């Protein structure tokens with residue numbers, strides 16, 4: 335298993351530049367890229383057919399001209415429509431245009447409906463602003479034609495760094511990209527526009543580049559840090575996680591999280607409940623134990639016992655002053671701590687105060703697991719919030735929001751969704767991709783928080799625990815598929831763990 339770096343467009347340019355400096359001409363790279371694209375096109379269209387290649391004004395267009403030449407040489411009937419005449423191109427793209435050597439029609443004359451395959455080589459990593467005018471119209475015709483589309487490098491109009499649509503974007507069935515994938519292939523809506531993404535090796539290395547370290551989430555990131563079971567060990571070696579329960583009528587979320595923690599391998603898990611909610615919790619718990627705490631002071635007293643080494647709080651706790659006090663007690667106790675849901679929303683409009691609590695010097699990690707709404711409420715109010723917090727909430731890129739909150743609160747952030755981002759305060763991040771929309775079900779996030787706590791209870795470092803929990807949670811959900819409810823996710827973990835641990 336190899337790490338899968340996701341390079342942004344600046345890093346990709348740097349990688350290209352280094353390769354060229356080391357002696358491989360840019361045009362050679364373009365020939366390899368165009369050939370990889372032609373190979374991918376032939377797999378989509380195994381018989382000779384009508385191919386429309388749309389070429390933009392830069393090197394992405396250059397790749398398109400090369401692919402067009404190879405496809406024509408292999409017997410396809412190729413039409414090239416370009417934004418600029420070949421005479422107006424420069425550099426490697428001009429050379430590629432000359433290599434094509436046949437007629438080029440203006441983009442406005444392109445007829446995607448008459449093609450068996452459309453190859454999209456309008457824009458790649460050089461997209462610098464929103465698309466306008468005739469390109470937008472051409473993209474609308476491509477998307478409306480319903481023909482299979484192969485995108486070269488990035489579906490045109492998708493920002494390779496953010497996955498956002500810049501004005502309009504091609505919807506591709508497949509994308510062939512070079513050297514490694516880009517964040518925009520994994521972040522929505524880019525992921526949906528890219529379709530199946532294949533990576534072609536064109537001799538450019540993705541390693542050793544400056545800037546943010548962003549990877550696709552997978553076992554290679556965190557399996558080496560996964561807690562190994564000691565044959566001579568006992569349950570206390572695997573930690574004791576505490577999950578806070580809401581009051582009577584709001585207890586299910588904590589039990590879901592507790593079950594996640596226990597299935598993730600924590601040696602012991604207890605639900606911390608008020609006396610009033612004890613009976614209902616007791617009626618539903620067996621392997622999971624209970625501790626009664628009626629207020630945050632009692633919780634602080636409980637936490638003088640250092641065997642309780644991981645905490646999860648937030649789901650169904652209620653929004654307001656009382657929950658803020660529980661959070662303060664938890665953070666003061668300096669345990670590996672997961673803050674989710676109401677533990678975050680209770681600080682709505684108090685981002686600075688929250689960050690001050692989380693940033694206080696501590697030994698053990700804090701993991702925040704907001705969805706987008708919780709992040710926005712925490713950082714952008716309602717209420718008085720600093721310009722810094724508001725700026726983070728307003729960042730267009732999900733990756734940048736997650737990294738921003740992580741740095742702001744000095745915490746690990748799991749920004750949930752179909753493209754969950756896990757970010758560290760130091761700026762590294764992973765983007766998850768093995769989930770399923772069936773995971774969007776009541777209580778699913780509660781289970782996730784519990785899994786994170788259960789892994790940290792076993793001593794797994796915060797970032798690895800968060801990334802591992804996100805992946806295992808997604809994997810359990812995706813394997814179950816239709817009909818998934820939150821209760822199924824912890825029960826799916828043993829099979830996932832067996833496959834991971836052998």
Ligand SMILES: NC(=O)C1=CN([C@@H]2O[C@H](COP(=O)(O)OP(=O)(O)OC[C@H]3O[C@@H](n4cnc5c(N)ncnc54)[C@H](O)[C@@H]3O)[C@@H](O)[C@H]2O)[C@@H](O)CC1
Pocket residue numbers: 347350360363364365367390391392393394395396397456457458459460461462463464465466486487488512536
């Ligand atoms: N040597 C290299 O750098 C290699 C690059 N390759 C290809 O080159 C691509 C990157 O090439 P470029 O950096 O030339 O970038 P692109 O070809 O993605 O686009 C850049 C061109 O589009 C213009 N442009 C940007 N945004 C626009 C907008 N909204 N509306 C109209 N015009 C706009 C720019 O002014 C520039 O002329 C990659 O995606 C990849 O396909 C490959 O050939 C492999 C090697």
Ligand SMILES: Nc1ncnc2c1ncn2[C@@H]1O[C@H](COP(=O)(O)OP(=O)(O)O)[C@@H](O)[C@H]1O
Pocket residue numbers: 705750751752753754769770771772773774775776777778779780781782807
């Ligand atoms: N379309 C999707 N694809 C993959 N995972 C998803 C999707 N929608 C939601 N999820 C996952 O489901 C979980 C939902 O958590 P959350 O929003 O907190 O819901 P709840 O509060 O109901 O538990 C998160 O882990 C999220 O990443």
Ligand SMILES: [K+]
Pocket residue numbers: 394454455456457458485486487488489490
């Ligand atoms: K493209």
